[in-house]
Amino acid sequence: xxxxxxxxxxxxxxxxxxxxxxxxxxxxxxxxxxxxxxxxxxxxxxxxxxxxxxxxxxxxxxxxxxxxxxxxxxxxxxxxxxxxxxxxxxxxxxxxxxxxxxxxxxxxxxxxxxxx
Amino acid sequence: xxxxxxxxxxxxxxxxxxxxxxxxxxxxxxxxxxxxxxxxxxxxxxxxxxxxxxxxxxxxxxxxxxxxxxxxxxxxxxxxxxxxxxxxxxxxxxxxxxxxxxxxxxxxxxx
Numbered sequence: 599x600x601x602x603x604x605x606x607x608x609x610x611x612x613x614x615x616x617x618x619x620x621x622x623x624x625x626x627x628x629x630x631x632x633x634x635x636x637x638x639x640x641x642x643x644x645x646x647x648x649x650x651x652x653x654x655x656x657x658x659x660x661x662x663x664x665x666x667x668x669x670x671x672x673x674x675x676x677x678x679x680x681x682x683x684x685x686x687x688x689x690x691x692x693x694x695x696x697x698x699x700x701x702x703x704x705x706x707x708x709x710x711x712x713x714x
Numbered sequence: 715x716x717x718x719x720x721x722x723x724x725x726x727x728x729x730x731x732x733x734x735x736x737x738x739x740x741x742x743x744x745x746x747x748x749x750x751x752x753x754x755x756x757x758x759x760x761x762x763x764x765x766x767x768x769x770x771x772x773x774x775x776x777x778x779x780x781x782x783x784x785x786x787x788x789x790x791x792x793x794x795x796x797x798x799x800x801x802x803x804x805x806x807x808x809x810x811x812x813x814x815x816x817x818x819x820x821x822x823x824x825x
Contacts, residue, residue: 602757631812641758641815656812688757703750703813705757 600625602706604689610712611679619674619709621689629692630672631656631703632664634685641688647672679713686710717741718802723820726796732789734819736802739783744806747778748813749787751798758801758815761787792823 602623611617623630631646633656643656647666661683663675672691676683687710692703719737726732738747748763762769762776764785769776775788789796801818 633815640817643812643814646812686755690757702760702763703758705759707757708755710755 600704602689602691602704604687604706604709606709607707608710610714612714613680614678617676617679617711619676619687619689619711621672621674621706622670623672623689623691623704624670625691625693625704626669627691627693627704628669629703630666631690631692632662632672632674633688633690634658634683635688635708636685644674644687679711681713684711684713717804717814718816720800720802720816720819722817723822726789726792726821726823728794728823728825729791732792732796732821732823734787734789734800734802734821735784736787737784738802738804741782741804745804746806747776747782747785748803748805749774749776750801750803750813750815751796752801752818753795753798761800792821794823794825797821797823 605620628649632644633641635641642658644662645656645664647653650666650669653664686708688708689706690703746763746765749761750758752758762774764776764778778785799818799820801815803813
């Protein structure tokens with residue numbers, strides 16, 4: 599089954615304790631992305647990656663790091679989490695198709711992070 | 715500036731067609747119209763996309779006006795499971811994958 603998986607699904611942590619949220623896709627997609635969703639602010643992109651070893655900042659990258667060492671994995675790293683990073687996080691992947699006209703992003707189930 | 719304008723909320727009776735409008739008056743020639751939905755805190759789900767022509771798939775139909783300044787997503791026979799927030803997004807042609815989500819329309823389907 600084609601899917602994007604995220605782990606953990608729920609996480610409560612304390613300020614300053616480094617954490618990693620994993621994201622994996624089994625569709626051989628080139629493009630992967632991280633979003634955060636907050637009430638009243640909608641979905642905002644944090645980082646994205648066009649392919650292995652290629653990453654770039656989205657709209658709200660401060661306080662986050664990413665890496666793309668393998669095509670299927672795109673972990674989100676919070677080196678020193680703060681309470682304002684409490685949010686619902688989504689990973690997404692999509693096929694980088696320039697000509698087919700067929701394009702869709704597949705989203706993971708979400709990770710609810712609470713930083714106290 | 716918002717690229718799309720959608721009503722905040724809409725109601726629909728189960729079994730009836732749900733017609734969700736979207737205005738995108740500043741859409742440029744290479745931008746597609748995409749629709750996604752999000753069912754209560756789940757990951758957004760792709761529904762349909764189009765450039766100029768009307769499109770239909772197993773989930774919905776997309777009607778784009780001739781001037782491309784607005785579109786309507788049609789769920790032909792809404793069910794309770796269609797209750798969700800629906801996002802209309804304009805995005806450049808395939809190959810540029812960043813999506814900017816607005817606030818969307820909360821569709822409530824009632825028995």
